[in-house]
Amino acid sequence: MPTTPISIYPPENAECPVFSGVFPVDFILESILTGGLEWFRTASDAPNLVFEHLKAPWLNERYGQAKIDEIAAYIRKYQIPVVQSWALIADQVPCISIQLLDGSEATERAALADHAGEVDVLDASDAVLGRTNIGYSPIVDAVHIGIHNINTPDLTKYLYSLVVYILSSFRPEFEKRGLLLGTFRATDVSRLNEYLPENMYSRFINFTCFSTARFSKGCAPIIEKIIGLSVAPGPSVLFDESSDTGISETGITVTETDT
Numbered sequence: 092m093p094t095t096p097i098s099i100y101p102p103e104n105a106e107c108p109v110f111s112g113v114f115p116v117d118f119i120l121e122s123i124l125t126g127g128l129e130w131f132r133t134a135s136d137a138p139n140l141v142f143e144h145l146k147a148p149w150l151n152e153r154y155g156q157a158k159i160d161e162i163a164a165y166i167r168k169y170q171i172p173v174v175q176s177w178a179l180i181a182d183q184v185p186c187i188s189i190q191l192l193d194g195s196e197a198t199e200r201a202a203l204a205d206h207a208g209e210v211d212v213l214d215a216s217d218a219v220l221g222r223t224n225i226g227y228s229p230i231v232d233a234v235h236i237g238i239h240n241i242n243t244p245d246l247t248k249y250l251y252s253l254v255v256y257i258l259s260s261f262r263p264e265f266e267k268r269g270l271l272l273g274t275f276r277a278t279d280v281s282r283l284n285e286y287l288p289e290n291m292y293s294r295f296i297n298f299t300c301f302s303t304a305r306f307s308k309g310c311a312p313i314i315e316k317i318i319g320l321s322v323a324p325g326p327s328v329l330f331d332e333s334s335d336t337g338i339s340e341t342g343i344t345v346t347e348t349d350t
Contacts, residue, residue: 114302127257138163188237189342200229236296
């Protein structure tokens with residue numbers, strides 16, 4: 092009898108496009124958590140991948156497959172929104188909240204003048220017009236991920252397990268979006284007194300990641316305008332000992348320029 096293959100997620104790594112500017116860590120995290128929740132709802136094997144420990148002999152009698160099916164049915168029936176503001180929590184529980192804690196430049200990864208390289212600026216015929224200097228800033232960001240629910244702490248615990256699974260197994264997705272070295276630590280489940288008389292139970296995950304922001308440092312003239320080098324088409328032989336000059340057919344000529 093044929094077996095149903097286990098869905099493999101995240102997908103294989105793909106080349107990440109390069110964008111300039113600081114990475115919007117909170118928005119990237121929102122997109123991955125939202126995608127992870129959708130994966131859990133739609134992949135038939137996802138609930139057992141996330142909560143398989145509930146079927147261990149020491150937990151199976153109380154929890155087991157019945158509890159896994161109950162959790163999956165709830166999450167598939169009710170939306171678990173991912174919100175960017177504390178003001179939205181009370182109206183959308185259960186939910187997952189995202190808040191930036193702090194960000195700092197990683198000085199141990201910085202370099203002289205924060206120089207990353209140059210990018211050639213070409214015209215329509217692919218001739219080099221100039222070069223844009225690219226700088227970089229190594230940044231470490233810390234994000235507070237809150238998991239909130241009213242009246243029962245159990246659902247908060249189950250959602251915590253799901254969020255940790257997404258943070259761990261979706262790391263290739265983080266890397267595709269430019270966020271590297273993602274690590275986390277979590278608090279205990281606590282009741283938030285500011286929402287009394289409602290019994291809101293929350294658990295927070297402090298997620299830390301590293302990214303390298305790229306930015307333009309302005310354009311520099313091409314090298315031939317400075318020292319008189321021009322590139323001519325033709326074969327390139329780097330060194331020819333048979334010639335008088337020792338250099339032949341390099342495709343590079345030196346011309347005098349006024350200074």
